[in-house]
Amino acid sequence: MTTNFASHFTTGTRESGKTFTKLTDDAPEWLKTAVREAHQGTLPNDWIFAECRAAAEAVDSGALDVEDEDDDDVHNHADAQVDVYTQELFQWAADFCLTDTWSAAEEEAEDMGFPEDYDTSKRLAAIQYAALRHIADTIKQACAKAVAAETEQPESGAAP
Secondary structure, eight states: OOOOGGGGEEEEEOTTSOEEEEEOTTOOHHHHHHHHHHHTTOOOOHHHHHHHHHHHHHHHHTSSOTTOOOOHHHHHHHHHHSOOSHHHHHHHHHHHTTSHHHHHHHHHHHHTTOOTTSOHHHHHHHHHHHHHHHHHHHHHHHHHHHHHHHHHSOOTTSOO
């Protein structure tokens, strides 16, 4: 199934010249809601918007399969998105350590069995993985509902 959900994201530029990801003005309400849910109570954040876009792109490419209830694709997507460079991982942790996103991801990482006695880099990667997993799953589920709703609607001109 071909989708184009990532087209509802665009790149903006701040006065500083730094680019960021945002939703287009005509993005559907269900996608706006999913992006808010992906933030888990955290104020709007560039990284989360970028990861929402990456998840939407993965849905469009089929890497996140909206017709498959198995979550192996979510795991693979999240695992591939985890920062591999220590500086980037530590910067991410510094940016998120006092947020609801961090709190929820830390709890999820513990629930998944990642031990607290990991060395610092591995622990941060596990927490980031949990945050990415939540974002990817949130976007995948929202897109799956949108696809299901679209396929349930009769074609225009067709008898109900």
